[in-house]
Amino acid sequence: MDLNFTEEQKAFRAEVRSFLDEKLPKRLSDKVRLGQRLTKQDYEEWHAILNEKGWLAGNWAKEYGGAGWNAVERHIFEEETTAASAPRIVPFGLAMLGPVLQKFGSEEQQQYWLPRILNGDDWWCQGYSEPGAGSDLASVKTTAERDGDHYVVNGQKTWTTLGQHANMIFCLVRTSKEGKPQEGISFLLIDMDDPGITVRPIVLIDGEPEVNEVFFDNVRVPATNLVGEENKGWTYAKYLLTHERTNIAGVGFANAGLSNLKRIARLEQSGGRPLIEDPLFAAQIAEVEIALMAMATTNLRVVSAAAAGQAPGAESSMLKVKGTVIRQEINALTKVAVGPYAMPFVSEALEAGSNEGPVGPDYAMAATPHYLNNRKLSIYGGSNEVQKTIIAKAILEL
Amino acid sequence: MNFQLTEERQMLQDGLRRYLADAVTPEALKADEAEGVAPELWSGLSEMGVAGALFTEEQGGFGGHGFDLMTVFEELGRAGAPAPLVELLLAGGLIAETGSETQLALVEQAVEGAVQLAFAHGEPASRFDIDRIETRAERSGEGWTLSGRKSVVVNGAQADHIVVSARTSGAPGEREGISLFVLPKGTEGVEIRDYPLSQGGHAAEIVFDGATLPEDALLGAEGQAHEAIETAQARATAALCADALGAMETARALTGDYLKTRKQFGQPIGKFQALQHRAADMLIEIEQARSAVINLCGHLEADRDTREIHVSATKHLVGKVARLVAEEAIQMHGGIGMTEEYDLGRFARRLSMLDQRFGDATYHLGRFVRLRAA
Numbered sequence: 070m071d072l073n074f075t076e077e078q079k080a081f082r083a084e085v086r087s088f089l090d091e092k093l094p095k096r097l098s099d100k101v102r103l104g105q106r107l108t109k110q111d112y113e114e115w116h117a118i119l120n121e122k123g124w125l126a127g128n129w130a131k132e133y134g135g136a137g138w139n140a141v142e143r144h145i146f147e148e149e150t151t152a153a154s155a156p157r158i159v160p161f162g163l164a165m166l167g168p169v170l171q172k173f174g175s176e177e178q179q180q181y182w183l184p185r186i187l188n189g190d191d192w193w194c195q196g197y198s199e200p201g202a203g204s205d206l207a208s209v210k211t212t213a214e215r216d217g218d219h220y221v222v223n224g225q226k227t228w229t230t231l232g233q234h235a236n237m238i239f240c241l242v243r244t245s246k247e248g249k250p251q252e253g254i255s256f257l258l259i260d261m262d263d264p265g266i267t268v269r270p271i272v273l274i275d276g277e278p279e280v281n282e283v284f285f286d287n288v289r290v291p292a293t294n295l296v297g298e299e300n301k302g303w304t305y306a307k308y309l310l311t312h313e314r315t316n317i318a319g320v321g322f323a324n325a326g327l328s329n330l331k332r333i334a335r336l337e338q339s340g341g342r343p344l345i346e347d348p349l350f351a352a353q354i355a356e357v358e359i360a361l362m363a364m365a366t367t368n369l370r371v372v373s374a375a376a377a378g379q380a381p382g383a384e385s386s387m388l389k390v391k392g393t394v395i396r397q398e399i400n401a402l403t404k405v406a407v408g409p410y411a412m413p414f415v416s417e418a419l420e421a422g423s424n425e426g427p428v429g430p431d432y433a434m435a436a437t438p439h440y441l442n443n444r445k446l447s448i449y450g451g452s453n454e455v456q457k458t459i460i461a462k463a464i465l466e467l
Numbered sequence: 468m469n470f471q472l473t474e475e476r477q478m479l480q481d482g483l484r485r486y487l488a489d490a491v492t493p494e495a496l497k498a499d500e501a502e503g504v505a506p507e508l509w510s511g512l513s514e515m516g517v518a519g520a521l522f523t524e525e526q527g528g529f530g531g532h533g534f535d536l537m538t539v540f541e542e543l544g545r546a547g548a549p550a551p552l553v554e555l556l557l558a559g560g561l562i563a564e565t566g567s568e569t570q571l572a573l574v575e576q577a578v579e580g581a582v583q584l585a586f587a588h589g590e591p592a593s594r595f596d597i598d599r600i601e602t603r604a605e606r607s608g609e610g611w612t613l614s615g616r617k618s619v620v621v622n623g624a625q626a627d628h629i630v631v632s633a634r635t636s637g638a639p640g641e642r643e644g645i646s647l648f649v650l651p652k653g654t655e656g657v658e659i660r661d662y663p664l665s666q667g668g669h670a671a672e673i674v675f676d677g678a679t680l681p682e683d684a685l686l687g688a689e690g691q692a693h694e695a696i697e698t699a700q701a702r703a704t705a706a707l708c709a710d711a712l713g714a715m716e717t718a719r720a721l722t723g724d725y726l727k728t729r730k731q732f733g734q735p736i737g738k739f740q741a742l743q744h745r746a747a748d749m750l751i752e753i754e755q756a757r758s759a760v761i762n763l764c765g766h767l768e769a770d771r772d773t774r775e776i777h778v779s780a781t782k783h784l785v786g787k788v789a790r791l792v793a794e795e796a797i798q799m800h801g802g803i804g805m806t807e808e809y810d811l812g813r814f815a816r817r818l819s820m821l822d823q824r825f826g827d828a829t830y831h832l833g834r835f836v837r838l839r840a841a
Contacts, residue, residue, distance in 0.1 A: 203801050205731035228802050273805050274812040280802075339594050339830070341640050349833045401790065404819070408594045409619040411823045414665040428662055428672060429591065429618065437665050440819065444797050445805055452801060454741060 072366075074145075081142055085149040092118050096421075098154040102329075104435025105421045106277075107156055109234040113189050115156045120187050126163050133171055133179070134187050140375035143316070144368070151321030152328075159231065162186035162193035164316075166239050169256070169309050173297040182258070196226040196240030196259070196283060197306070203228075204455045206241070207250040207303065211285060213242035213257055215292070220244075220257060222265075222288040228449070232268055232281035236261050245300050256302035258294040265289075273445075275438040276416055310451065317385060317450060318368040318392035323361050326399040330354060333406045333432050344406060357398045364391050383463035386456035393446035393453060404440040407433040414438075470761070475529075476538045479520060483539065486515060487546035496667070496813070499549035503625045503661065503669025504583075512550055513580020521556045526563040527575045533705060533764030540706040541760075544713025547813050549667045551583060551622040553706050558584035558630040560699040561647060565687030570649060573628055585626035587617035587673050588696065595826040597696055598642050602675065604633035610682050611648065613656070613675040621824075623671030624661035627652050631675070635690050642693045647686035654678055666820035667813065697771075701778045704825045705763045708785040711821045712760050714814045715753050715789065718796040721811050722746065725800050742799055749795055756788040772838065779826075779835040786821055786828030793818035 074082070097111055119125040127143045129135020138146065158164070167186055170179055185191045202208045211224025222242060232238070238259050245253030261268070265288040270278035297305055334345035334354065344350055371384045404411045410429030417425035418434050427434035447453040461467045472480060495505035512518070520535045522528025530536075536556070543550060555577055562584075563574045576582045593599040602615025613633055623629065629650050637644025650657065656678030659671045687695060726737030726746060736742055763781035766774050793815040797804035804811050822828060 198802070201730075203731060208731075272807040274797075274807055274816060276807070337594065338592055340596055341599065344594075347829070347833065349829050353829065397794075405822055405827045405829065408827075409589055409823050412619055412664045412666065412670065412820050413662050415662050428660070437819070441665075441816065444794065445802075447798060448801050448805065452798075454739075457741070 074141075078141060078145060082145050082149060085146055086153075088122065088124075089149060089153040089155060092122070093153055093155050094118075097156055100421050101154040101156055103421075103431055104439055105419050109192070112156055112159050116158065116189050119158070120189070125158065125187055126167060128164065129167055129171065129183075133167070133183050135167075140372040141369075144320075144372045147316060147321045148324070151325045154325065159192075161195050161230075161235075161239075162191060162237075165195060165309050166193050169239075169296060169305050172308060173256075173305050177293070178258075178296065191237045192231075192235045193237045193239060194229050194232040194235035194261075194281075194283075196229060196238045198228045199225060200227055204452050206306070207254070209241050209243055209254060211240065211242050213244050213255060213290070215244075216289075218292050219289045220292060220295070222257070222259065222285045222290055224285050226283040226285075227271070227280075229268075229281040229283050230279060232261075232283055233270060233278065238283065239296075241302055241306055244302075251303040253300055254302040254306070255299050256296040256305045257290055258296065259285075259288065259290050263288050263290070273442065275441040276414065277438070277442065279442070311380070311385065318364065318371075318388035319396055319446075320361070320365045320368050320392070323364075323392065323396050323399060326396060326403065327354075327358060327361060329432070330399055330403045330406060333403060333436075336430070336432070337406055337408060350402075350406070353402055357395060357402065360391075360398075361395050364388070364395055367391070383459055386451075386459045386463075389450065389456050390447075390453045390460075396446055397443055400436075400440040400443045404436045407436045411437045411440075472534070472538065476534060479517075479535075480538050480542060482515060483517065483542040484545065486511060487542060487548050491546045491548050496549060499667055499669075500663055503622065503663070504551075505549050508548065508550055509583075510580060512548075512552075516578075518552065518555055518559075518578045518580060521552065522559065522563060522574065522578060527571075527578050533767040536702065536706050536767075537709045537760060537764045540709035541713040541716075544710035544715075544817070545717050547667070547714060547717065547810075547817060551585070551625065551668060553703050553710070554585045554622040554626070555583070556706055557586040557699050557703045558626070558628070560702055561586065561630050561695055562649065562686060564695050564698065565647065565692070566649075567683070569683070570686060573649070582627040583622060583625055585620055585622040585629050586699070587620040587623060587629050587631045589618050589620070591616060591618045593618075593639075595830050596640070597700065598645065598693060599639045600632055600634050600645055601639050602631070602633040604635050604646060604648060604680075607679070611680040611684060613648065613678040613680060615675050617673040617675075619670045620673050621664070621668060621670045623673055624659050624669060629673070630686060631673075632692060632696060633675075637690070644690045645692045645696070646689050647692045647695070648680055648684045649686050650678070650680065650684060654680070664820070666817045694771075697775070700825055701763075701774055702767055704778050704782055705760070705767055707821060707824060708756075708760050708763065708781050711785055711789045711818055712753070712756055714817045715756060715792045718792050718811060718814045718818065719746075719749055719753060721814075722749070722796045722799050725803075729801075736799075745795055745799065749792055752788045752791055756785045759784040772841070776835065776838050779831040779838060782826055783828045783831040783835060786831070789818040789821045790828075 124136050126135035127138045131137040199209050213220040213222045240257050241254050242257050243253050244255040265286040267284040269282045271280045272278050335343050337344040339347050410433035413428035417423045418427045490508050490511050495508045499505045519528040520530035520539050523531035559574050559577050562570050604611045604613050631648045634644050635646040656676050658674040661671045664670050729736050759781040763777045766777040803809050
């Protein structure tokens with residue numbers, strides 16, 4: 070047992086920190102810190118800065134243009150970037166599709182699509198969930214029928230995050246109705262500009278059109294856009310979900326959220342004293358901090374094992390459940406901490422440089438939208454109920 | 468012991484439930500979001516005489532007791548109705564308790580639905596403390612000069628008259644020295660910023676920059692308003708908790724329907740025992756909340772200490788349950804529960820904001836401890 074990072078890892082952390090000092094635009098970190106909206110251009114700007122350094126795709130092998138970091142290095146990068154209020158890296162191309170193409174894609178696909186992801190030529194979105202296939206993902210109904218050199222796609226995807234910015238979507242489609250539901254699914258890359266595709270925004274309870282429905286009406290997709298083999302898409306989807314879950318604990322986000330919560334509790338006054346001196350409120354902050362300290366170590370245990378070559382299994386389900394619950398508790402405490410100023414809902418104030426400023430202190434304006442929005446954490450990427458079922462089956466063998 | 472509603476209250480409940488089931492339309496919600504008023508709904512409620520249930524006969528109403536409040540506000544919450552009746556209860560209650568003959572006429576008009584009211588009390592630094600008031604009123608000639616800032620004044624820009632608290636003596640944190648004033652809309656030296664609220668309705672930041680008020684703007688005895696404010700806030704807390712109770716019932720009903728109809732893995736998700744138990748927990752906690760609301764409503768007219776112990780006990784418990792119900796309802800729905808177009812969202816927001824008014828669950832836990840120790 071040794072809880073210390075190695076000298077190389079410490080040096081790497083210092084390197085990341087000085088890079089962020091130098092290269093992270095204050096305009097972007099201010100937005101992230103205040104919880105203001107990030108535009109498509111904001112994300113692209115940050116991606117380009119990271120790509121120039123070769124740090125955009127931490128989890129990709131060097132031969133594909135990635136940083137080739139192991140799990141510990143990726144973890145350090147995540148910790149430093151969240152602490153510095155850097156925009157998150159949009160995961161769909163980089164964290165999700167990239168690894169699938171590297172493992173299962175053809176050489177042509179790799180050579181064509183991977184550089185485009187790094188250079189920001191394509192903005193990918195994820196076409197997994199459907200109205201009737203949420204937790205039960207294997208019951209996807211969107212069909213792809215072979216017609217010469219093309220597939221003809223019909224159906225509907227939903228909860229497509231940031232689909233409004235995307236020009237490409239990777240989809241799970243049904244190519245066969247034979248056998249078990251999992252056996253007839255294929256993994257298809259589709260151009261969002263193709264005729265027959267309609268995108269409809271879904272406004273969430275925080276007022277943001279973050280997700281979308283995507284409709285497919287006889288969309289003709291070149292057969293060369295099939296990844297791997299027909300009817301083997303479920304395997305690739307599972308592989309992708311494992312990758313989606315490596316950073317699912319969100320330790321960096323939780324730490325940043327906890328610092329923000331403490332800062333607010335020091336500034337807010339209750340009974341003539343800082344709120345953080347209220348023993349009951351302070352106890353609630355302490356409880357979540359203690360849970361986070363332990364969870365961070367659970368995360369490092371999984372990360373170390375992964376760095377040593379073990380594929381993350383059902384442990385990632387534990388991290389997902391615990392990590393999301395902790396982040397949601399921090400969001401809930403933050404909403405309470407800002408008091409009555411959590412009630413105003415001034416959407417324009419979340420736009421940087423808007424004439425409409427926040428009603429109360431600037432730290433208050435995003436508390437309620439974030440609290441509401443992060444209810445999604447325990448729903449997406451396999452709901453926490455699904456994760457617990459995985460734990461029950463895979464670890465407890467029930 | 469009798470936990471049945473009286474015949475009159477039963478009729479009020481039935482009538483209100485029927486009316487609101489049709490009257491809370493998408494148009495009404497949109498109007499409320501844009502302007503902070505849903506005019507048709509407001510006049511409909513006025514025609515039904517709902518405001519009268521908030522005041523006693525001497526005050527010009529036909530109710531005014533705890534269970535009248537519970538009856539009305541539970542239905543408003545059940546329907547998620549955008550109507551500033553808590554503000555009427557607060558401001559109207561203060562005028563009814565302490566007002567002069569002329570001022571009492573405002574309550575009559577408010578009961579008829581002819582005027583809207585608001586109570587401007589909270590300030591940027593006061594959080595939930597009733598006595599932490601910095602806004603000052605000073606005598607000047609024949610009247611008063613008012614200076615200070617009030618924050619998140621619900622219905623502030625929509626109200627025809629505002630009741631404002633201000634110090635005429637003493638320092639922030641002292642019970643003594645707080646006075647009340649009534650201002651008509653459009654008083655000079657009053658700056659208002661209107662904005663929408665997460666739970667529906669609007670509020671305002673109100674800045675008094677040397678606003679001049681006539682002598683007779685003073686409401687009640689100078690410097691003695693603390694007790695009246697605490698009483699009015701106790702009643703408003705009961706109303707808000709009853710409103711939350713109604714909203715929880717709707718959240719539970721929507722969740723129950725969804726569990727029965729949504730199919731995943733080849734069966735309705737309500738067949739999964741994990742979700743059955745959580746839905747059962749929701750029900751158990753909502754019944755706890757109902758009893759807590761009954762406790763408070765039944766003690767609104769008790770002596771001050773007894774009443775306030777129930778205020779804090781109820782606001783604590785209902786605050787906790789409201790969070791549980793809002794979060795569990797969304798979770799059991801999954802993605803659809805996160806969307807604006809599904810009905811659950813506005814109820815979840817209404818429940819989420821309960822903690823932000825009149826003290827959150829933790830604040831009232833601490834207050835309960837102190838009141839019990841006293």
